Amino acid sequence: MTGSSLAGPLPVVGLNDGRDREKNGHPSPCLAVVRTLERAARGGPHVNGKLLGNTGSLSRRKLLQGTAATLGAVTVAGSTSGGRSAIAAPRRAVRAQGIGPDTLVIGMEAEISSFDPAVMTGTSTFRPVSSMFDMLTNLWDETTEIQPDLAESWEIAPDATSVTMKLRPGVKFHDGTDLNADAVVFSFERMLNPNSPDYHGPYAFPAFFFPSYKTSTAVDPLTVRFDLTQPDATFFSALVWNTGAIVSPTAAKAAGKDFQAAPVGAGPFKFVSWEKDVLTTMEAFPDYWKGAPTLKTLLWKPIVEEAARFNQLLSGEVDFIVSLYPQFVPVIESNPDLQLIQGPSLHTWWCYLNMHFEPFKDLKVRQAMNHAIDRQSLITNVLQGTAIESNSWSWPDTWSFADDVTTYEYDPEKAKALLAEAGYANGFDLPYIVPASGSGMVAPKEIATAMQADLAKVGVNVQIETLEWISYIAAVGTGLDDINGKQFGMCQMSWMNPVADPGLYVEYVSAGQGDALGLNLSYYANEEYNKLLADARVSGDQEERAELYKQAQRIFADDAPWLFMFHSNFVTAARRNVEGIILSPNQNVLHLEGVTKA
Amino acid sequence: MNVAWLARRLVLVVPTLLAATVVVFMMIHLAPGDAAQALLGPMSASGALEELRQELGLNDPLPTQYLRWLERAAHGDLGRSIRQQLPVAELVKEKFKNTAILGVVSLTIAVVVGLLMGFVAALNRGSMLDRLVIVIASSGIAIPSFFLGLLLSYVFGTRLGWLPSSGMYDLQGGGGVLDLSRHLILPAIALAAAPIAVVARMTRSSTLEITGADFVRTARSKGLTDTSVTLDHIAKNALIPIIHLLGLQAGILLSATALVEVVFSWPGIGSLMVDSILTRDLPVTQGCVLVVAAVYALVSVLTDMIHAAVDPRLHE
Numbered sequence: 001m002t003g004s005s006l007a008g009p010l011p012v013v014g015l016n017d018g019r020d021r022e023k024n025g026h027p028s029p030c031l032a033v034v035r036t037l038e039r040a041a042r043g044g045p046h047v048n049g050k051l052l053g054n055t056g057s058l059s060r061r062k063l064l065q066g067t068a069a070t071l072g073a074v075t076v077a078g079s080t081s082g083g084r085s086a087i088a089a090p091r092r093a094v095r096a097q098g099i100g101p102d103t104l105v106i107g108m109e110a111e112i113s114s115f116d117p118a119v120m121t122g123t124s125t126f127r128p129v130s131s132m133f134d135m136l137t138n139l140w141d142e143t144t145e146i147q148p149d150l151a152e153s154w155e156i157a158p159d160a161t162s163v164t165m166k167l168r169p170g171v172k173f174h175d176g177t178d179l180n181a182d183a184v185v186f187s188f189e190r191m192l193n194p195n196s197p198d199y200h201g202p203y204a205f206p207a208f209f210f211p212s213y214k215t216s217t218a219v220d221p222l223t224v225r226f227d228l229t230q231p232d233a234t235f236f237s238a239l240v241w242n243t244g245a246i247v248s249p250t251a252a253k254a255a256g257k258d259f260q261a262a263p264v265g266a267g268p269f270k271f272v273s274w275e276k277d278v279l280t281t282m283e284a285f286p287d288y289w290k291g292a293p294t295l296k297t298l299l300w301k302p303i304v305e306e307a308a309r310f311n312q313l314l315s316g317e318v319d320f321i322v323s324l325y326p327q328f329v330p331v332i333e334s335n336p337d338l339q340l341i342q343g344p345s346l347h348t349w350w351c352y353l354n355m356h357f358e359p360f361k362d363l364k365v366r367q368a369m370n371h372a373i374d375r376q377s378l379i380t381n382v383l384q385g386t387a388i389e390s391n392s393w394s395w396p397d398t399w400s401f402a403d404d405v406t407t408y409e410y411d412p413e414k415a416k417a418l419l420a421e422a423g424y425a426n427g428f429d430l431p432y433i434v435p436a437s438g439s440g441m442v443a444p445k446e447i448a449t450a451m452q453a454d455l456a457k458v459g460v461n462v463q464i465e466t467l468e469w470i471s472y473i474a475a476v477g478t479g480l481d482d483i484n485g486k487q488f489g490m491c492q493m494s495w496m497n498p499v500a501d502p503g504l505y506v507e508y509v510s511a512g513q514g515d516a517l518g519l520n521l522s523y524y525a526n527e528e529y530n531k532l533l534a535d536a537r538v539s540g541d542q543e544e545r546a547e548l549y550k551q552a553q554r555i556f557a558d559d560a561p562w563l564f565m566f567h568s569n570f571v572t573a574a575r576r577n578v579e580g581i582i583l584s585p586n587q588n589v590l591h592l593e594g595v596t597k598a
Numbered sequence: 599m600n601v602a603w604l605a606r607r608l609v610l611v612v613p614t615l616l617a618a619t620v621v622v623f624m625m626i627h628l629a630p631g632d633a634a635q636a637l638l639g640p641m642s643a644s645g646a647l648e649e650l651r652q653e654l655g656l657n658d659p660l661p662t663q664y665l666r667w668l669e670r671a672a673h674g675d676l677g678r679s680i681r682q683q684l685p686v687a688e689l690v691k692e693k694f695k696n697t698a699i700l701g702v703v704s705l706t707i708a709v710v711v712g713l714l715m716g717f718v719a720a721l722n723r724g725s726m727l728d729r730l731v732i733v734i735a736s737s738g739i740a741i742p743s744f745f746l747g748l749l750l751s752y753v754f755g756t757r758l759g760w761l762p763s764s765g766m767y768d769l770q771g772g773g774g775v776l777d778l779s780r781h782l783i784l785p786a787i788a789l790a791a792a793p794i795a796v797v798a799r800m801t802r803s804s805t806l807e808i809t810g811a812d813f814v815r816t817a818r819s820k821g822l823t824d825t826s827v828t829l830d831h832i833a834k835n836a837l838i839p840i841i842h843l844l845g846l847q848a849g850i851l852l853s854a855t856a857l858v859e860v861v862f863s864w865p866g867i868g869s870l871m872v873d874s875i876l877t878r879d880l881p882v883t884q885g886c887v888l889v890v891a892a893v894y895a896l897v898s899v900l901t902d903m904i905h906a907a908v909d910p911r912l913h914e
Contacts, residue, residue, distance in 0.1 A: 103770070119682075121637050204641075208644055278766070302863070304869075315759060317762065439639060471630040474642075
């Protein structure tokens with residue numbers, strides 16, 4: 001049975017890999033018919049999934065769809081591979097659950113942990129809550145330059161001991177009160193000053209994100225000055241962390257400890273209600289300073305189970321999801337009802353090479369490890385193209401990025417030669433500890449298994465152990481030398497930075513020593529490197545900082561205390577009729593104020 | 599069955615609950631990671647960890663922490679969740695209601711369908727019908743509820759669009775019984791599959807046993823109609839072991855519900871417990887365990903009571 005009479009004028013230009021892969025893998029004639037029918041039903045030539053030319057021929061499309069449906073039914077009835085052909089029948093739209101075109105339903109990967117910026121933990125909370133609170137500065141669209149938000153302009157003192165922000169006038173909170181310098185001071189004092197009457201701690205994150213905060217002052221109604229305990233150029237960058245959101249002092253004072261039950265910010269949407277594990281409802285704030293949002297309502301559904309979340313996108317029960325398993329990517333790309341929305345992000349993913357582990361004490365072995373991994377293959381096959389290779393802790397096309405560092409191309413022969421030179425011609429055993437899942441790490445087990453295969457080719461025998469996320473954090477948090485009595489050579493980690501300033505995390509993950517190891521799980525100890533990072537932290541001059549970070553990257557790449565891996569993209573998926581979602585390289589924020597549903 | 603017996607049984611529930619909470623408390627602490635680390639995530643390798651631990655009281659010796667919890671619990675105060683400072687008692691009550699709805703409906707389906715299947719199979723022993731029942735029963739036990747749930751959700755929710763694939767109510771619907779029922783169907787079936795199988799098999803073998811018993815032969819030889827024999831003699835007696843089985847199944851259902859709740863985003867106590875364990879939110883976990891253990895214990899008492907009422911041999 002061939003459906004060629006229905007193929008019509010459908011060159012299907014420039015279609016993506018997904019469909020070709022499918023054709024190669026599934027030579028079934030029935031599936032070929034199905035695909036032809038689906039294309040016919042979509043009624044027109046496409047480029048990258050976007051319909052070209054005449055999209056208005058509803059009658060032709062309806063006719064084709066109707067015929068496709070009939071033929072689909074016939075295919076089901078008459079085919080020997082009955083089960084698979086059932087996919088040909090067009091899906092009935094799920095009853096819309098009362099959702100109108102001005103309501104966006106978002107599927108979240110975890111329930112919101114808190115609506116109070118002081119209490120919020122983790123990206124899965126930052127993202128939804130970012131629709132309710134604006135910050136002083138933020139990232140926007142594809143650029144990694146810090147953009148003005150609630151602050152119009154700023155000045156960083158040359159000695160990096162203070163930052164002065166000039167606020168935008170006329171901004172209102174959801175409760176109608178004014179957003180001014182006092183509100184900014186209040187927002188920071190309430191979470192960083194335990195002596196403040198408005199402090200209702202303990203708070204997990206504020207001290208971590210703003211370690212050098214001393215005090216803040218309202219110089220005039222629209223000017224705030226932050227004073228720091230020591231020179232710290234990263235403080236200004238840190239203001240993009242969602243923890244730096246500005247809250248309404250009136251509301252916070254009234255609510256006290258229960259602010260998160262009735263949070264009030266100045267973002268495009270305001271809080272309506274929260275039913276734990278069921279639904280968070282936000283509605284548009286008509287007096288938002290950028291103008292009223294185009295949507296009326298946001299509905300946030302926590303759907304923890306990966307497959308279930310994706311299924312709901314498929315059926316239309318949710319319009320938009322932000323965290324997806326890479327294997328869903330080709331399915332999305334080949335589905336006419338869905339679109340993949342992705343962009344570059346300030347994310348880094350790497351493996352620590354424990355330099356206390358005997359083989360890794362030798363630089364040649366660490367270099368060999370880097371040469372042994374076929375990162376491009378991992379990106380293509382495991383991550384479905386949603387990442388780029390990484391050679392450092394900084395990000396391409398950002399101010400601190402050094403594009404001339406030593407890079408380690410995939411070269412298993414060279415890896416073997418280096419191992420032999422180091423005296424490991426017969427390879428060695430490598431215990432590798434991996435999280436089952438984790439914030440910012442997509443498919444860690446699959447990556448680990450693929451790495452195991454690559455390393456086996458050069459003689460390194462990798463033994464993988466997997467731990468649930470928090471158990472993993474607890475296990476590796478004190479180092480890799482003694483996890484329940486066993487030493488591990490390697491482990492994974494990732495980091496999502498909100499801005500292009502490596503100073504927010506680089507010392508934490510690569511420079512800690514002794515009791516203050518932090519996450520320097522490689523035990524990397526290079527004085528020159530540490531000094532460069534420390535100097536970069538305290539300089540108020542970005543160009544000087546850039547030079548210092550670049551030099552540090554060169555040393556780091558030469559010493560290879562890490563197995564450099566990827567920078568993942570910010571990957572989201574939505575129904576085809578959703579337009580206007582703006583991502584940015586800051587994965588902690590979603591800009592939904594301009595979204596419409598066609 | 600008298601009041602003294604009942605009172606004794608109810609009193610025994612208390613040590614059961616205590617034991618359950620102690621065991622869970624210890625098990626959670628055996629797992630690496632505490633609430634502070636769960637809150638801080640990768641940032642817990644910094645100085646912030648110790649401070650947070652101190653403020654949360656996590657550095658106190660374990661027995662102290664447990665006894666502190668126990669003392670408050672004894673006064674009805676189950677504390678607040680570490681994450682959002684939500685009062686645990688209210689949270690657990692709310693979520694348990696949702697699980698109860700799902701559990702009761704599932705159990706009813708399991709009982710009705712299982713009993714019917716089992717009886718029909720036993721009374722038509724050896725026939726195609728009997729074999730069909732056995733096959734269905736075996737699949738019900740073999741297919742994990744998690745997988746069945748995903749399958750049902752995908753086929754009937756995502757693909758066919760006949761039923762909602764998650765949640766308890768429509769997002770912007772009016773709530774109400776019809777709304778709830780539509781959302782109940784798939785998770786209830788997923789949850790009931792294994793109990794149906796167990797009940798069916800048990801009913802079948804119990805019925806077969808009874809059917810071959812002396813008193814049945816007597817009843818038949820007395821000239822009683824088939825229906826009379828079936829209902830009055832076989833059914834009533836076959837029911838006894840099944841009552842115990844149902845009691846057990848009700849308990850098992852309470853824990854099995856966690857998987858189905860996660861798949862269907864059903865906001866019940868199972869998914870609350872899973873979530874609280876993953877975030878090491880101990881007060882919530884302990885609260886959940888307390889409620890689940892209490893229900894299990896009370897169901898067990900109820901089962902015994904029903905058995906005693908139904909079985910004349912137990913009448914003292």
